[in-house]
Amino acid sequence: VDLSPVRCFYHPGYEYPLPPEHPFPMDKFRVSHDRLIQSGVGVEVIPVEPIPTEDLLRVHEPGYIEAIRKGSLGTDELRCLGLPLRAGELWLRSCLEVAGTLAAVHAALEDGLSCNLAGGTHHAYPSAGMGYCVFNDVAVAIRSLHARQPGLRVLVVDTDAHQGNGTAFIFGEDPRVFTYSIHVGANYPSRKERSSWDVPLPRYVSGGEYLCSLEESLSQVLQEFPADLAIWIAGADCHINDRFGQMSLSNEEMRRRDQLVLGALRGINLPVAVLYGGGYNRTPGHTAQLHADTVVSAAEWC
Numbered sequence: 001v002d003l004s005p006v007r008c009f010y011h012p013g014y015e016y017p018l019p020p021e022h023p024f025p026m027d028k029f030r031v032s033h034d035r036l037i038q039s040g041v042g043v044e045v046i047p048v049e050p051i052p053t054e055d056l057l058r059v060h061e062p063g064y065i066e067a068i069r070k071g072s073l074g075t076d077e078l079r080c081l082g083l084p085l086r087a088g089e090l091w092l093r094s095c096l097e098v099a100g101t102l103a104a105v106h107a108a109l110e111d112g113l114s115c116n117l118a119g120g121t122h123h124a125y126p127s128a129g130m131g132y133c134v135f136n137d138v139a140v141a142i143r144s145l146h147a148r149q150p151g152l153r154v155l156v157v158d159t160d161a162h163q164g165n166g167t168a169f170i171f172g173e174d175p176r177v178f179t180y181s182i183h184v185g186a187n188y189p190s191r192k193e194r195s196s197w198d199v200p201l202p203r204y205v206s207g208g209e210y211l212c213s214l215e216e217s218l219s220q221v222l223q224e225f226p227a228d229l230a231i232w233i234a235g236a237d238c239h240i241n242d243r244f245g246q247m248s249l250s251n252e253e254m255r256r257r258d259q260l261v262l263g264a265l266r267g268i269n270l271p272v273a274v275l276y277g278g279g280y281n282r283t284p285g286h287t288a289q290l291h292a293d294t295v296v297s298a299a300e301w302c
């Protein structure tokens with residue numbers, strides 16, 4: 001039995017204060033971190049440094065990176081992003097979050113499992129942010145890995161309630177990356193991309209139906225694509241009390257979702273980097289608890 005703690009990457013700067021009426025629960029990063037520590041599970045929390053711009057350039061257009069850094073996005077671009085842009089502050093926050101994901105993929109390859117206590121910003125495109133996602137952390141991490149290990153086969157398992165459109169777009173022509181997304185078909189984003197494997201589900205899908213579809217499709221994906229690494233965007237927005245997810249999973253079904261994904265991936269010894277994804281629960285603190293529960297499940301799996 002391996003009793004070494006799971007490496008989790010985190011920075012207090014993951015939090016980006018938003019007006020109280022904003023639907024994104026920005027305190028979820030701090031609260032989930034605190035609850036994770038309180039759980040007593042074996043984790044080692046490691047601080048991150050902002051990602052160098054040269055890594056962002058592996059995915060993102062220089063003009064877009066500059067606009068985030070200087071705070072010069074246009075009105076339509078800001079509306080699409082859905083976050084207020086305070087120059088310097090959002091830039092730093094986004095660079096920290098991407099760095100956490102890059103650190104987590106390296107740690108997963110070394111240890112078998114690791115977590116970024118944030119990340120999964122799957123709606124971001126190379127030249128535009130979207131749906132609270134500034135930079136595509138998963139894409140930057142994969143491109144950075146490929147710079148040194150060009151043959152690495154990476155499976156992106158996206159169980160966030162929304163389609164991972166940005167990631168699907170970025171890796172649409174890359175046979176080394178398999179993008180799997182299970183989401184509500186008639187929900188945001190209205191224009192979907194083609195993932196390697198999409199599982200569009202009906203609105204307000206029951207937990208039972210969701211878990212059956214997930215189990216069946218994920219096992220098929222694992223047979224079809226021999227991966228060297230999995231990056232799992234967990235997503236807390238599949239919960240029945242979420243404002244945007246349009247799924248109906250109970251707390252217990254969320255736990256079973258986590259166990260199912262971890263069992264499928266770790267059961268074949270696939271290294272896994274775990275990321276948060278979205279979550280907009282109506283009950284304050286619940287999104288943070290669901291993220292913490294996912295990390296606890298992951299740490300207990302080791």
Ligand SMILES: [Zn+2]
Pocket residue numbers: 160161162235237277278279
């Ligand atoms: Zn989502």
